[in-house]
Amino acid sequence: MKAETFDMVVAGGGSAGLAAAVSAARVGARTLLVERQGSLGGMATAALVHSICGLYRLPREKNAPPELANDGFAAEFARRLCAEGGAEGPVRLGRVDVLLHRPAAFAQTADQIVRETRNLTVQLHSEIVAGDADSLTLGCRGGVQTVRAAAWVDATGDGVLATLRGAPSEIETNARLQRPAFIFALGNVASASLGDNGRLRLARRIVDAVQAGTLPESALGTHFRASPQPGEAFVTIDLSGGEDFDPLDAGSLSALETQGRELGAGIVALLRRDEEFANCYVAAWPSRAGVRESRRVLGRYRLETTDVETGAQFNDAVAFAAWPMELRENTRGPKLRFPTGDEPCGVPLRSLRARDDDALFLAGRCISCSHEAQASLRVIGTCLATGEAVGFAAGLKSIGAAEDAIAVRAARARFAA
Ligand SMILES: Cc1cc2nc3c(=O)[nH]c(=O)nc-3n(C[C@H](O)[C@H](O)[C@H](O)COP(=O)(O)OP(=O)(O)OC[C@H]3O[C@@H](n4cnc5c(N)ncnc54)[C@H](O)[C@@H]3O)c2cc1C
Structure with missing residues (x-):
């Protein structure tokens, strides 16, 4: 069989892979982006994750306006998504700013950017x-x-390419692994019904149904959010995945999908008994359940919990991680660990390079870091930024140019319009 040759290949077309492929192509590397789904975006489209976190720094003061954590591709993508009506915000939720997006629009914006990018071949399916x-x-x-x-x-999220190339990785114990979740879209919902009071009322109804035995206990991890699309809402069910949950095992993943749909159908049946939700329906199941954490590949530097906590700075920083560590080790909601310093933690290029494999770079949620640090680094805004950085580094390396942090920062400045 004849092999096709590119300057570089990006494995996985989620937010990190999209950013990496576009950036590599922009510096002149003939790039192939490989994705197993029918659209780009990964969790932000296929799993129906519907808000972009990590785009903005934590506000310095209560009423300070949102400030981007990373310029470059993350900022460009957010700007285009908003301009095309695919996102709304930023919205301040307590101490953080997020951009609420529509997964369908995320996929379209990704397609448009790819279409405009020379040197880039995208191969879906x-x-x-x-x-x-x-x-x-x-x-x-x-x-x-x-x-x-x-x-x-x-940029596979699961360290698939690294594993196939023999690069070592680590994975958290089941007891502490971030829990998975099943997100689906609900149609024909009045957004006004999902204000603070409405959400509390729904939570109460679910508790009552669990106590009455009409819904299983696993329904207790359910929460609701109105979408920027009128009439639409998203339902997220945090799941434990069970004692033997393994995010890399087909049996565990299959069980998540069927459990998610069964629970979702039960929740919709319960909602339809309520006058305000009488005509709601399942508008879309996800193409796949959401997995927050699996393999973390060993790099030349492991970004540690204290680095994120104290806002560590590095000479070879190529991105900033501005989101607090959002631990979801159980289904009782997030535990947020905010940094103690004012500055977002730098992400060194060394944590985006495989330890013993010179040709292999890492981006997104499988980069080299601790379990707690990953709880910050995994959000979409930061994945866009680490993806862009390694796209420049790997792209430059593949065409024989300097690939260090100085070159990456110069490339970002050149393309950050
Ligand atoms: C339930 C849930 C809720 C979340 N909520 C938020 C939120 O509100 N805000 C936020 O910013 N983040 C949130 N996150 C985190 C965020 O969505 C992900 O961490 C982020 O999208 C990961 O991006 P990625 O590009 O690293 O990986 P992914 O999005 O997982 O993309 C990896 C891509 O690689 C592809 N791939 C994998 N293996 C192969 C293979 N062998 N061959 C070809 N292609 C392959 C996959 O199909 C996928 O498209 C949430 C995550 C989950 C699961």
């Missing part, structure tokens, strides 16, 4: 099934294809 130091094997509908490149980015 292509699953990475094997790999070694020099090549990667992609599968599509029973066909296989080999690709070669001078540099590689693992």
Whole structure:
């Protein structure tokens, strides 16, 4: 079989992979972006995650206006999404600013940016099934294809490419692993019904239904949010996944999907008994359940919990992590650990490079960090920023140019219009 050769390949087209591929192509690397789903965006589209966190610094004062944590691709993507009506905000929720987006619009904006980018080939419906130091094997509908490149980015979220290339990774124990969740869209809902009081009332109804035995206890992890789209709302069910939950196991993942849909249908049936929600319906199930944490690949530096907590700064920082550590180790809602300093933590280029593999770069939620640090770094705004940074670094390396943090920062300044 003849192998096709690119300067570089990005594995996974979530927010990190999209940013990496576009950035690599912009510096002149002939880039292939490989994605197994039918659209780009990863969790932000397929799992129906509907708000972008980590785009803005924590406000310095209570009424201070939102301030971007990273310029460059993260800012560009947010600006375009808003301009096309796909997002609303920023909205201040307590001590943080978020951008509420529509997953369908996220996918469209990603398509538009890709369409405008020279040197970039996007291959959807292509699953990475094997790999070694020099090549990667992609599968599509029973066909296989080999690709070669001078540099590689693992943006699969699960460290798939790193594992296939033999790079070591770590994974948190089941007891502390961030819990998964199942998000679905609800149609025909009056947004006014989902204010603070409305959400409290719904929470009460779910508790009552659990006590009465009409819903299982796992329904207690349910929460609601109105969407920027009138008449639409999102329902998130935090799930434990069970004692043996393994985010890399097909059996565990299958159980999440069927449990999510069963619970979702039960919750909608309960809602429809309420006058205000009598005509609501399931507008969309996710293409896949949401997994917050799996493999973290070992890099040249492991970004530690204290780094995020104290806002550590690094000479080779190429992005900033502005979101607090949002721990979801159980289904009782998030536990937020805010940093003690004023500055967002820097993300060093070393934590985006595989420890022992010169050609392998990392982006998004599988970068080199501790479990708690990942609870900050995994949010979409930060994934866009780490993706952009490694896209520049790997892209430059693949065409034989300098690939250090100075070169990455210069590339960001050049393309941050
Ligand atoms: C339930 C839930 C709620 C969340 N809420 C928020 C929130 O409100 N705000 C926020 O900012 N963040 C939130 N997050 C976190 C955030 O959505 C993710 O951490 C982030 O989107 C990860 O981006 P990524 O690009 O690293 O990975 P992903 O989005 O997971 O993308 C990885 C991509 O790689 C592809 N891929 C994987 N393996 C292969 C393979 N073998 N071959 C080809 N393609 C492959 C996948 O299909 C996927 O598209 C939430 C996460 C979850 C699960």
